[in-house]
Amino acid sequence: MCLAVPIKVVELLEGQMAIGEQLGVQVEFSTALLEEVKIGAYVIVHTGIAIETLDEADARETLAIWNELNAGGDA
Numbered sequence: 001m002c003l004a005v006p007i008k009v010v011e012l013l014e015g016q017m018a019i020g021e022q023l024g025v026q027v028e029f030s031t032a033l034l035e036e037v038k039i040g041a042y043v044i045v046h047t048g049i050a051i052e053t054l055d056e057a058d059a060r061e062t063l064a065i066w067n068e069l070n071a072g073g074d075a
Contacts, residue, residue, distance in 0.1 A: 009039050010026070
């Protein structure tokens with residue numbers, strides 16, 4: 001089973017790479033599989049490769065669940 005946390009794109013790099021922020025941690029990943037990635041977009045990353053773009057509402061809903069789980073809640 002794979003649990004994915006949305007990553008917000010904060011910087012686009014050369015060579016189809018990007019830096020994003022995930023639960024306060026910056027991560028670098030490939031954007032090669034997605035047509036267009038913009039700063040501020042939310043993506044799902046698996047094994048270092050962005051595989052899906054999320055709309056902001058879905059990303060925020062998922063992040064709220066993760067934040068509740070991290071706080072010890074029963075999301």
